[in-house]
Amino acid sequence: MRFPLIVNTSLSWYLMKRALKGDKYFPMVMMLEPLHACNLTCTGCGRIREYKDTINQYVSVEDCLKAVDTSGTPIVSICGGEPLIYPHIAELVDELLKRKKIVYVATNAMFLEKKLKEFKPSSRFFFAIHLDGLEETHDMLVERKGVFKTAVNGIKAAKKAGFQVTINTTIFKETDMREVELLMDYLDTLGVDGYMITPAGAYSSVSNQEIFLITKDEIREKFKEVDKLMKKHRLHNTPIFLEFLQGKRELSCAAWGVPTYNPKGWKGPCYLMTDGHYKSYQDLVTKTDWSKYGPGKDPRCENCMVHVGYDPVAFLALKGNFLTRMMDGFRMFMWQMFAPSRESKIRENAPVPVPPKPTQLSPAGPIVQLENFFVTAGTHKN
Numbered sequence: 466m467r468f469p470l471i472v473n474t475s476l477s478w479y480l481m482k483r484a485l486k487g488d489k490y491f492p493m494v495m496m497l498e499p500l501h502a503c504n505l506t507c508t509g510c511g512r513i514r515e516y517k518d519t520i521n522q523y524v525s526v527e528d529c530l531k532a533v534d535t536s537g538t539p540i541v542s543i544c545g546g547e548p549l550i551y552p553h554i555a556e557l558v559d560e561l562l563k564r565k566k567i568v569y570v571a572t573n574a575m576f577l578e579k580k581l582k583e584f585k586p587s588s589r590f591f592f593a594i595h596l597d598g599l600e601e602t603h604d605m606l607v608e609r610k611g612v613f614k615t616a617v618n619g620i621k622a623a624k625k626a627g628f629q630v631t632i633n634t635t636i637f638k639e640t641d642m643r644e645v646e647l648l649m650d651y652l653d654t655l656g657v658d659g660y661m662i663t664p665a666g667a668y669s670s671v672s673n674q675e676i677f678l679i680t681k682d683e684i685r686e687k688f689k690e691v692d693k694l695m696k697k698h699r700l701h702n703t704p705i706f707l708e709f710l711q712g713k714r715e716l717s718c719a720a721w722g723v724p725t726y727n728p729k730g731w732k733g734p735c736y737l738m739t740d741g742h743y744k745s746y747q748d749l750v751t752k753t754d755w756s757k758y759g760p761g762k763d764p765r766c767e768n769c770m771v772h773v774g775y776d777p778v779a780f781l782a783l784k785g786n787f788l789t790r791m792m793d794g795f796r797m798f799m800w801q802m803f804a805p806s807r808e809s810k811i812r813e814n815a816p817v818p819v820p821p822k823p824t825q826l827s828p829a830g831p832i833v834q835l836e837n838f839f840v841t842a843g844t845h846k847n
Contacts, residue, residue, distance in 0.1 A: 466801065466802055466803075466804065467659070467699060467701070467800065467801050467802075467803075467804040468659075468701075468801065469588040469589075469629075470588075471588045471589060472567055472588070472589065473801055475539055475565065475567060475589075476539055476540070476567070479539040480781070490721045490750045491537065491721075491722070492536050492537065492538040492721070492722060492723070492724050492746065493538070493539070493540065493722040493723060493777045493780065493781075494538065494540040494541075494542055494722070494723045494773075494777075495532075495533060495536055495538035495540065495541050495542065495723075495724060495725075495726060496542050496544055496723060496724065496725040496726070496736060496773070497529060497532070497533065497541050497542065497543050497544070497726055498512070498524075498543075498544055498545045498546060498725060498726065498727035498728075499523050499524045499529055499543065499545065499546075499548065499551045499553075499554075499557065499727075499728075500522070500523035500524070500545050500546045500547075500548075500550070500551050500728065501513060501516040501519065501520055501522075501545055501546040501727065501728070502520050502521070502523075502545070502546050502547070502550065503545060503546050503547040503550075503573075504547055504550060504573070504575055504576075505547070505573055505575070505607045505608065505609060505612065506607075506608050506609075507573075507595075507606060507607045507608065508605075508606050508607075508608060509597075509606065509635060509637060509665050512545065512546060513546070515739065516727070516728075516729075519728050519729060522728040523551060523552075523728060524726075524727070524728050525553075526553045526556055526557050526560065529557055529726075530557075530560055530561075530564075532726045532731075532745075532746070533561065533564070533566065534564070535745060535746060535747075536724070536726075536746040538566070538724075539566065539567060540566065540567040540568075540569070541561055541566050541567070541568050541569070542569040542571055542593065543557065543558070543568065543569065543570050543571065544571040545571075547572060547573055547575070547576075548570050548571065548572055549570070549572050549575075549576040549577065549580050550576065554570070554580075554583075555580075555583035555584055558570065558584060558590065559585075562587055562589055562590060565589070566589065567589050567591075568587075568589060568590050568591070569591045569592075569593045569631070570590075570591070570592050570593065571593040571595065571633065572592060572593070572594060572595070573594070573595055573607065573612065573616065574592070574594045574595075574615065574616035574619035574620065575612065575615055575616070575619075577592065577594070577616075577619030577620075577622070577623060578615075578618055578619045578622045578623075581622055581623060581626055581628070584628070586626065586627040586628045586629070588629075590628070590629065591628075591629045591630065591631050591658070592619075592623055592628055592629070592630050592631070593630075593631045593632070593633050593661070594616055594619070594620060594630060594631070594632055594633070595632075595633045595634075595635075596613070596616060596632050596633075596634060596648065596652075597634055597635050597637070597640070598634075598640065598644050598645070598648060598820065599613070599644055599647060599648055599651075599817060599818065599819075599820045600613040600614065600817060601820065602644060602820060603616075606637075617655070617817075620652070620655050620657065621655060624655060624656045624657075629658045630655075630656075630657050630658055631657065631658055631659045631660065631661065631701060632649075632652055632657055632659070632660045632661070633660075633661045633662075633663075634648070634660065634661070634662045634663075635662075635663060635664075635665045636662060636663065636664050636665060636687055636688070637665045638665075638683065638687075640687070641820065641821055641822060642687065642688075642690065642691075642694075643820075643821050644820040644821055644822075645662070645694070646693070646694060646697075647818040647820060647821075648818075649694065649697070649698045650697075650818065651815060651817055651818055653698065653807050653810040653811070654810055654811055654812050654815035655811070655815075656807065656811045657807070658699065658807075659699040659700070659701040660694075660698055660699060660700050660701060661700070661701045661702060661772070662691075662694075662700065662702060663702075663771055663772040663773075664684045664687065664688070664710065664770055664771060680768050681712070681768050681770060684710060684768070684770050685710065685711055685712035688707065688710040688711050689711055691707050691710065691711065692707075695707060696805065697805055698805060698807075699804045699805055699807060702772065702776065703776060703779040703780050703797065703800065704796060704797075704800055705779035705780075705793055705796070705797070706772060706775055706776045706779035706780075709770065709775055709779065710770055716775045716778045716779060717759065717775075717778060718735075718758065718759050718766065718769070718774040718775060718778075719774065719775070719777040719778045720734055720735035720736070720755075720758070720773065720774045721749070721750055721753075721755065722777030722778070722781075723735075723736065723772075723773040723774070723776075723777060724746055724749060726746075727742075729742040730742035730743055730744055731743040731744070731745065731746055731748065731749040733749050733752075733753050734753050734755070734758050735758075735773065735774055736771070736773040736774075737769065737771060737773075738765055738766075780797065
């Protein structure tokens with residue numbers, strides 16, 4: 466089974482209730498950003514640049530929980546910024562698990578080994594660690610030496626302590642997909658539980674747009690052999706979404722399915738674009754004219770194929786006629802029930818493979834200086 470049984474049953478029950486109510490817009494995954502401050506300046510990240518004016522602010526646990534409760538989302542991905550420097554991260558995770566939510570902490574893992582003792586393993590809880598390549602490539606993309614080794618040590622410590630660990634990998638224009646395969650081969654030996662890959666979304670706040678996959682043709686070319694990864698590794702991307710990335714089918718955007726909440730409120734219309742912030746998820750849904758967004762409608766959407774917009778449609782098998790939806794629904798069931806085995810690959814002290822060639826990327830623009838924001842593991846001070 467690709468996910469723990471409790472995850473599958475919780476999500477299935479949630480979707481059934483939404484279907485019986487006839488809801489058109491509802492969240493699948495809430496991107497909860499309690500802060501935007503970070504200890505790294507990753508080349509492809511727009512958050513610390515877009516929100517530089519509010520970089521010292523964070524959302525209280527009470528307000529985070531209120532946003533989660535009112536949205537009704539079953540899955541919460543705590544991101545940012547770097548969530549492990551949020552001073553109340555353990556309390557927030559604990560409260561979300563009490564609410565029977567499926568919780569991901571999306572982290573660069575710099576502080577993971579040190580912070581592990583604050584958390585308890587759960588079948589509903591995952592550490593989602595961002596790794597964009599092997600050592601040389603990843604350290605270049607996060608603009609700091611030693612980050613890859615620190616993240617690997619964090620993965621080993623988390624797995625030894627009984628936690629579930631997944632990996633998020635962003636695919637840039639110069640990413641070598643052979644290196645991505647080698648990365649997954651290596652991480653399988655550490656017992657990693659699954660992988661999420663997505664084409665790099667072009668943040669307008671990142672000055673160097675050349676690092677991104679600019680056109681759909683570039684994305685399709687990059688993902689043309691992704692079937693090979695799916696057969697070998699536990700990809701958490703749906704097969705329908707991966708076919709979309711390959712150009713084998715079309716999907717419509719459902720950005721309302723993966724909404725973002727941060728210190729300014731509910732970000733609209735989507736994770737990558739900011740046309741406004743709303744006080745509630747319902748305001749986001751009802752006050753956003755969704756007909757104005759998407760390829761052929763808004764030029765900013767023309768070449769976007771990022772998972773936060775399209776994977777909800779793929780997951781729900783909402784596209785096509787009745788027969789197509791039935792077939793896609795069956796494929797989704799089989800995809801969840803059966804996944805490549807990883808236990809036989811686990812072994813201690815496996816060597817890190819050498820990449821075919823290092824990725825060549827230039828910095829993404831000015832770095833935000835956190836002059837009044839002092840960050841250490843578990844410390845926040847204005």
